[in-house]
Amino acid sequence: MTTRVSRRTLFAFLGPSVMALLLVGIVPLGYAVWKSFYYFNLPKLGQSRFLGLDNYTPVITSSTFWAAMGRTALLFVFSVPVQIALGLTIALALHRPGLTFFKTLTRLALVLPMATTYAVVGLLAQVMLNQKYGVINQMLGWFGVDAINFIGDPLNAFIGVVIWDIWQWTPFVALVLLAGLSTVPTEIEEAALLETKSNWTVLRFVQLPFLIPSLVAVLILRTADTLKLFDMPFTMTRGGPGNATEFIAVLIERIGNRQFDIGLAAAHSIIMLAITIGLARLYINLFYKEMR
Amino acid sequence: MATSHAGRIRWGEVVLLIAICAFCIFPFYWMVTTSLKTQVVALQSPPAWIFTPTLQNYIDVLFEDKVGASLINSLIVAVSTTVLAVTLGCPAAYALARFEFRGKTDLWFWFITNRFVSPVVLAFPVFMIARELGLRDTHIALILMYLTFTLPIVIWICTDQFRSIPYDLDEAALLEGASQWRIFRSICLPLATPGVAVSAILSFIFSWNELLFAYILAPKNAKTAPAMAVTFMEGYSVPYGKIMATSTLIVIPVLIFALLASKHLVRGLTMGAVK
Numbered sequence: 078m079t080t081r082v083s084r085r086t087l088f089a090f091l092g093p094s095v096m097a098l099l100l101v102g103i104v105p106l107g108y109a110v111w112k113s114f115y116y117f118n119l120p121k122l123g124q125s126r127f128l129g130l131d132n133y134t135p136v137i138t139s140s141t142f143w144a145a146m147g148r149t150a151l152l153f154v155f156s157v158p159v160q161i162a163l164g165l166t167i168a169l170a171l172h173r174p175g176l177t178f179f180k181t182l183t184r185l186a187l188v189l190p191m192a193t194t195y196a197v198v199g200l201l202a203q204v205m206l207n208q209k210y211g212v213i214n215q216m217l218g219w220f221g222v223d224a225i226n227f228i229g230d231p232l233n234a235f236i237g238v239v240i241w242d243i244w245q246w247t248p249f250v251a252l253v254l255l256a257g258l259s260t261v262p263t264e265i266e267e268a269a270l271l272e273t274k275s276n277w278t279v280l281r282f283v284q285l286p287f288l289i290p291s292l293v294a295v296l297i298l299r300t301a302d303t304l305k306l307f308d309m310p311f312t313m314t315r316g317g318p319g320n321a322t323e324f325i326a327v328l329i330e331r332i333g334n335r336q337f338d339i340g341l342a343a344a345h346s347i348i349m350l351a352i353t354i355g356l357a358r359l360y361i362n363l364f365y366k367e368m369r
Numbered sequence: 370m371a372t373s374h375a376g377r378i379r380w381g382e383v384v385l386l387i388a389i390c391a392f393c394i395f396p397f398y399w400m401v402t403t404s405l406k407t408q409v410v411a412l413q414s415p416p417a418w419i420f421t422p423t424l425q426n427y428i429d430v431l432f433e434d435k436v437g438a439s440l441i442n443s444l445i446v447a448v449s450t451t452v453l454a455v456t457l458g459c460p461a462a463y464a465l466a467r468f469e470f471r472g473k474t475d476l477w478f479w480f481i482t483n484r485f486v487s488p489v490v491l492a493f494p495v496f497m498i499a500r501e502l503g504l505r506d507t508h509i510a511l512i513l514m515y516l517t518f519t520l521p522i523v524i525w526i527c528t529d530q531f532r533s534i535p536y537d538l539d540e541a542a543l544l545e546g547a548s549q550w551r552i553f554r555s556i557c558l559p560l561a562t563p564g565v566a567v568s569a570i571l572s573f574i575f576s577w578n579e580l581l582f583a584y585i586l587a588p589k590n591a592k593t594a595p596a597m598a599v600t601f602m603e604g605y606s607v608p609y610g611k612i613m614a615t616s617t618l619i620v621i622p623v624l625i626f627a628l629l630a631s632k633h634l635v636r637g638l639t640m641g642a643v644k
Binding site for chain 2: 346361
């Protein structure tokens with residue numbers, strides 16, 4: 078149920094929020110679009126000049142941009158399926174009745190990784206993955222595995238980021254899928270289990286259809302968050318060694334903050350923003366039907 | 370299903386649940402124990418599990434390394450942005466839930482889209498603008514920029530909450546001649562307290578955790594705790610104990626809030642799409 082109200086009332090309620098978000102969200106974007114057409118480098122402001130689309134051409138054609146995008150995609154491809162597999166296992170375990178005390182405890186524990194300051198997660202990775210002093214290598218040693226140089230070797234550093242991403246976001250995936258499981262009507266689930274006596278059949282034919290929305294939500298949000306991922310790889314490796322863990326957000330930060338090329342960083346940002354808006358539209362069209 | 374197992378504890382399941390808990394908690398255990406190690410102990414190889422704990426790292430970081438000041442900066446920024454987001458966001462959420470107007474869907478889409486925008490897109494333009502306006506390295510710059518994610522959180526969670534309040538109450542009040550503002554303030558807002566509280570907690574957590582804006586916009590005086598923790602890595606010998614002590618100090622408040630709002634954290638992260 079909704080009411081029609083006067084323009085003045087409407088403005089009184091919505092005006093402040095809209096103005097605030099215009100100020101902090103849209104004005105900087107406008108500025109970014111404007112600067113993206115210029116050569117605009119902080120220490121060389123005297124050389125600023127109009128470039129038109131010339132900041133965009135190197136972005137599209139440069140190997141650094143596509144390499145960073147490729148790494149971001151690879152991170153997604155390696156970590157998200159694992160997060161879904163582990164998350165589903167956890168969700169199914171929590172969904173079974175009984176053992177209430179342990180399950181409440183587990184749910185509380187699951188909340189911790191995703192709330193943890195992302196920068197601290199990166200620092201923890203540094204400490205725990207260290208070749209000499211790291212506890213992870215000590216544990217690997219118990220199983221006869223030689224100490225791995227996680228931070229110093231390009232491939233291993235990438236694997237380290239994947240492992241840490243899995244640690245932080247598997248609980249999130251588990252809780253989203255658990256919410257999905259709770260939408261399955263209990264009678265149907267129990268009847269199917271009595272009928273087939275197979276947990277697998279119940280999962281495949283009864284629970285999975287109800288899980289599709291949660292899975293889609295997980296895929297879209299993980300894509301958006303992987304594109305945004307900055308804090309954890311930045312504190313863990315600074316994008317290195319070389320640029321082995323330079324994901325797209327880390328690359329843009331380097332161009333803007335360490336090369337001072339604001340114009341080029343802006344061009345990168347605008348391209349990333351376009352991808353982001355596409356994702357957001359997809360998510361909104363799928364999940365906010367009641368608003369349309 | 371449960372009845373068929375009545376009286377018997379399913380040990381396999383218990384072990385699995387304990388393993389999940391250990392998986393989630395172990396890094397925190399390691400963080401806290403490392404923060405209690407001296408640098409000599411922290412640099413033992415293989416790492417020590419049993420040692421004499423010391424609080425020296427905490428004393429050092431709080432009183433010598435300005436981590437105390439950065440925690441206060443974090444607190445000022447996170448609390449201010451949360452208060453501002455709730456003050457601005459609640460009326461907007463009420464309007465989205467209750468009023469009929471043109472462009473409502475587009476407005477809603479715009480609010481939600483903010484969840485997807487990477488801070489790195491905004492950081493440099495804002496850096497330049499803040500430089501022009503003399504707002505670099507101030508709390509105000511951070512407080513305002515954090516609205517880009519706190520305001521949408523407040524709006525989407527509170528809109529949901531206002532929608533769940535029966536419309537009959539509004540109607541009765543309207544018949545009595547109450548203004549929309551009066552209905553919002555005296556009837557709906559008190560009933561929406563749980564949603565407002567959850568959105569405030571989530572705003573606080575996300576602002577407290579933020580690194581990128583803080584790192585770029587507040588390099589010195591307004592430096593927040595996560596940005597401070599990062600600078601420890603920039604030395605020659607890495608002070609593990611100090612880094613973990615700082616990390617522990619940063620993480621404790623968010624973990625407490627996360628546990629308080631544990632049922633709603635996922636709702637916040639999915640913008641209400643997953644209940």
